[in-house]
Amino acid sequence: MKWVESPEHGKGGPDWVENHIEALITVAGTHLGVAKAMAAFLSGEMKDTVQINPAGAYVLERFFSRKERQKLFRSWAGSASMWIKGGDDVWGNATWAPDDLDNTTHSHGALISFRNNSVGIDGEDGLFNMTSTEAGTWILERTPTTFQKMLASNYSFGLERDVEKLKANNLDFTKWTNPLEIQLPYAPSMKMYCVYGHGKETEVLSPTPLTPTVTLSTHTPSQRSYWYTQQEYEYDEVQPDQPLAVCTDDTGASTGADCVSPRTPLDLPLARSTHIDADYTDDATRPKILNGVKMGEGDGTVSLLSLGAMCVEGWKRARWNPAGIKVVTVELPHNPVATIPRGGGTTSDHVDVLGSVALNEIILKVATGAGxxxxxxxVSNIREYARRIKWD
Known part of the structure; x- marks a missing residue:
């Protein structure tokens, strides 16, 4: 919408949205980014890759290694739009996060944590548990300059509170993917609907003469933060960034699909291999840790804060919503049908929610003028969590 309004791009003018858009529905919107994107950029991993069985993990690493996945994720410029936004004011500090549970053992505010036995703790690498801001800097230090330049020239991940700067940011395309640094269009008659899932899994066993009806209700968690570890030294990706780097193949030619940049004699492996501590599992902690992933609330992929905080709190403030656009939030409980692989019409898992009957009813109501x-x-505590964010 900022693109179409911009005088340098869509040239629609400041009233285009008001005149042409009746309603906007965000379905499982990743408004404030995704924690799994940070892990993907750092080490090519996420919950999906560390929680598979050993045989699957071997095959995956053999044919599509962490390094290859890491390079692939970094090559997709658009994926950087999922970098988490707002910094520590949104995601918490070293000891606290807005979505921490009562009596929490490990705060989600530490986006990346290390166990005391990790290589480099209190040693030459100076490792420490990192907040979202610290983790972002640490990750960028381990990426090629090409990725760093792409990120700096196309994206911004801060939190802007000054109204005049927010107005100026409306014309800055690097801010357009961050709802914390721009305002919603001035379209008082438009309506917004935030629809997303929240993880509750219910299984009902059919009753028999010897088996009473049993309902099991458990929380279906999302990946929220991570435990990492470091291993042996490896080469980093600095060499190809050097001004005089030359790509040659085995014959010495400077062309060819298999060419590589030769390393200088003193180019030593100085960077430690960093990856999710998949050996670390602890069901007794709050939040529980599964294969190095600290689980939190959400739709199985996106954290609850990213899904709903802007909808229930951020866009309720004139600073980011100057026209007072009405924002309606609908959370869909996750009640998949056990016999249907994708969960059926009552699922609200990320992506699978597109098949949800409740979601499609909402879309039809809005599209037919019955919004x-x-x-x-x-069905969650998102309003309480959102109030804890440092908006002011």
Missing amino acids: DEVTDSY
């Missing part, structure tokens, strides 16, 4: 029938509906 007023859609009202706020919550």
